[in-house]
Amino acid sequence: xxxxxxxxxxxxxxxxxxxxxxxxxxAQKDAEAAQRKVVxxxxxxxxxxxxxxAAYTNLILIGGYAGLFAIWSATRxxxxxxxxxxxxxxxxxxxxxxxxxxxxxxxxxxxxxx
Numbered sequence: 775x776x777x778x779x780x781x782x783x784x785x786x787x788x789x790x791x792x793x794x795x796x797x798x799x800x801a802q803k804d805a806e807a808a809q810r811k812v813v814x815x816x817x818x819x820x821x822x823x824x825x826x827x828a829a830y831t832n833l834i835l836i837g838g839y840a841g842l843f844a845i846w847s848a849t850r851x852x853x854x855x856x857x858x859x860x861x862x863x864x865x866x867x868x869x870x871x872x873x874x875x876x877x878x879x880x881x882x883x884x885x886x887x888x
Contacts, residue, residue: 832876839869 775783846861853861 835872839865839872 842865846865850858850861
């Protein structure tokens with residue numbers, strides 16, 4: 775093999791290696807982009823599920839409080855005064871803790887995402 779042919783082969787081999795490296799880098803970038811899309815989609819789906827679960831939990835809790843207050847208002851006349859005071863205090867305290875926790879959770883979540 776003469777010197778010019780060898781030099782041409784080396785030149786082509788270098789070009790092929792460069793193209794191979796470029797293809798490999800592009801494939802890696804494409805894979806990373808696809809992975810980011812999957813992660814973003816999963817994060818969005820998970821966020822929606824958490825929001826819906828939280829809304830459902832709050833609905834159940836509010837329904838429970840409404841039911842307790844309805845039962846208490848229906849039976850209040852037949853309960854002694856001390857029992858009425860105890861029930862009112864327990865329900866008020868429970869509701870205050872629930873509302874306080876919800877406000878704390880809202881503030882914490884808001885500050886966490888800022």
